[in-house]
Amino acid sequence: MIKLSMKQVQAQHGRKSKQPCFVISGRIIAIGKFKDEHPGGEDVMMEYAGLDATEAFESMRHSESAKRKVLELVIGEVVEMSDQVSSSDDDEKRLTNINTGTTSVQSPKTPRSSSGSRNNNSEQDHDESRKCSLQ
Numbered sequence: 001m002i003k004l005s006m007k008q009v010q011a012q013h014g015r016k017s018k019q020p021c022f023v024i025s026g027r028i029i030a031i032g033k034f035k036d037e038h039p040g041g042e043d044v045m046m047e048y049a050g051l052d053a054t055e056a057f058e059s060m061r062h063s064e065s066a067k068r069k070v071l072e073l074v075i076g077e078v079v080e081m082s083d084q085v086s087s088s089d090d091d092e093k094r095l096t097n098i099n100t101g102t103t104s105v106q107s108p109k110t111p112r113s114s115s116g117s118r119n120n121n122s123e124q125d126h127d128e129s130r131k132c133s134l135q
């Protein structure tokens with residue numbers, strides 16, 4: 001079972017992806033195998049690739065067996081990444097903000113040798129925060 005945010009479903013499982021999926025009731029559904037057999041046609045299925053198809057699915061008043069079929073095609077669930085972050089600790093919040101910001105662009109250009117002058121070597125690279133992850 002994979003866990004993705006809605007944005008990731010959109011980015012990784014859209015029409016043109018290897019494994020198109022849509023979401024029904026928070027479940028990520030692989031369209032591929034079933035789309036050719038779908039009594040309502042392949043096109044309507046692909047139209048929702050990468051999107052939330054819950055309303056469309058419900059509005060067509062699918063039968064119980066159609067609903068069971070949906071469950072067979074589940075490959076994962078949608079989680080909103082921001083919900084996963086523990087908010088119990090102020091430090092964590094701060095690190096998370098850094099993570100979603102621009103931390104990755106710290107180039108380690110601290111000249112150790114050559115010029116010899118260590119004057120302004122403010123070693124900001126000690127920043128442990130980069131180890132923090134959103135998972």
Ligand code: HEM
Binds near residue numbers: 039044063066070
């Ligand atoms: C994995 C998801 C889906 C499954 C397993 C599925 C399955 C089925 C099945 C078994 C039927 C035959 C009638 C029934 O038993 O209810 C059906 C009909 C239909 N489905 Fe889906 N469906 C899915 C998603 C969708 C979506 C997203 C749409 C978009 C609108 C859609 C549109 C339709 C339509 C229009 C029909 C009626 C076809 C007709 O009677 O001519 N289905 N579907």
